[in-house]
């Protein structure tokens with residue numbers, strides 16, 4: 319009886335102590351953000367990783383890239399146009415947003431604009447009653463893919479081009495048609511492309527952007543200079559080895575050749591969140607040409623590592639052909655591309671490993687431990703070191719009993735709290751294999767030396783704006799990577 323009573327007291331005593339501790343315990347909070355931050359729409363955009371561009375219009379029928387503006391609308395006749403096929407091809411490639419050239423530099427409109435007859439109205443396709451933009455947005459809706467629009471500022475057809483007021487009014491009128499009548503548009507693309515002999519013309523970008531934001535609530539505006547998404551500075555699909563999503567918008571202007579380097583790398587001190595989009599075509603040209611064929615899988619993967627793997631979104635152009643369909647050979651290449659990405663990244667060798675970190679915010683069980691590096695949330699759960707640990711933070715991945723065999727390392731920052739990491743290094747069994755800079759949403763290091771075998775992989779963060787926050791890491795094997803054969 320005495321013994322029983324004694325253990326009873328011990329239990330209640332323990333409970334009391336626990337109660338006091340839990341009353342005192344403060345749940346560790348997330349660290350402060352490091353500004354600037356992405357907007358909600360920019361974060362959604364970044365997570366897409368792959369976007370499809372569709373260049374389609376009179377050039378598809380004339381074997382050209384830049385039309386003259388004098389094309390007869392009657393040449394536009396995609397007899398078997400099927401936008402459902404476009405969407406199916408995109409969806410099968412894991413693409414969640416498609417951007418259509420509603421009007422290219424030649425001025426021909428893929429929708430029946432009230433303000434010009436240089437459009438599908440004059441085409442034999444559906445006896446002039448067709449509307450490619452409508453069919454495109456309908457198919458996208460059915461297929462669960464988002465829609466985007468490109469409306470070329472440069473217009474070689476319209477006689478108003480060169481008269482500032484008249485042309486800007488015309489352009490704004492067309493923007494209103496496209497953004498009012500076709501449902502939700504998630505990205506709009508503006509560029510500064512223009513021939514050297516084109517008339518001088520100022521675009522009223524401030525009016526255009528204000529109108530876009532008035533008509534669409536969750537849209538991202540792309541241009542060389544943003545305001546939501548910036549150009550990466552080339553059409554090869556390659557971001558800088560250092561690539562910040564931050565930049566100073568005040569240093570940017572649209573169609574300015576002297577800023578391409580700045581666009582390519584961004585700015586660690588940049589005051590604006592303006593991530594880069596890498597546009598490139600699956601074929602040599604942007605429009606479909608009978609004589610051209612799609613890039614090889616190895617080239618597409620190279621582009622993927624240099625765009626998505628460098629903190630950017632890849633905007634891959636897949637041009638429909640003159641029948642109105644995406645050619646089988648392109649669709650097939652896209653399926654191979656998706657299947658390769660899935661093969662490489664569906665298996666993470668780090669998942670079976672023991673993870674050690676330099677420190678963790680709030681201590682064990684504080685919510686910021688290494689377990690967050692391997693969960694499926696790549697944004698809002700993350701490893702955070704203690705604030706007071708100076709400038710040397712690290713993660714170690716220990717293979718349990720097995721040798722780790724990999725050729726790709728993936729690191730992702732919790733960019734919801736700002737892009738922070740400036741420099742990092744990677745060691746395998748104490749030997750340095752990577753000396754890197756930025757990470758951002760996703761950094762992929764495909765190893766130039768080929769496959770590595772080792773027991774311990776150490777990721778060291780050597781420089782950061784505030785404490786580094788890492789949301790995911792991975793060790794992967796890319797069976798398509800043969801560095802010796804490049």
Ligand SMILES: *[C@@H]1O[C@H](CO)[C@@H](O)[C@H](O)[C@H]1NC(C)=O
Nearest residue numbers: 431432433434435436439440
């Ligand atoms: C288009 O053509 C019709 C018929 O010729 C004409 O009535 C109309 O004014 C034209 N519209 C524009 C915008 O030029």
Ligand SMILES: *[C@@H]1O[C@H](CO)[C@@H](O)[C@H](O)[C@H]1NC(C)=O
Nearest residue numbers: 480513514515516517518519
């Ligand atoms: C455009 O303006 C520049 C400078 O004002 C001038 O040199 C050039 O000839 C103009 N181009 C055309 C096509 O009018």
Ligand SMILES: *[C@@H]1O[C@H](CO)[C@@H](O)[C@H](O)[C@H]1NC(C)=O
Nearest residue numbers: 569570571572574575576577
């Ligand atoms: C182009 O960019 C450079 C560097 O920011 C700037 O000095 C120059 O004024 C810009 N040119 C135009 C035409 O905006």
Ligand SMILES: *[C@@H]1O[C@H](CO)[C@@H](O)[C@H](O)[C@H]1NC(C)=O
Nearest residue numbers: 565566569580585587588589
């Ligand atoms: C960008 O702006 C920040 C803040 O004004 C400034 O410190 C930085 O030097 C600017 N970057 C460039 C390249 O001028």
Ligand SMILES: *[C@@H]1O[C@H](CO)[C@@H](O)[C@H](O)[C@H]1NC(C)=O
Nearest residue numbers: 639640641643644645646647
């Ligand atoms: C366009 O692609 C479709 C699907 O592969 C094909 O059936 C058609 O022949 C192609 N059209 C041309 C002109 O190559």
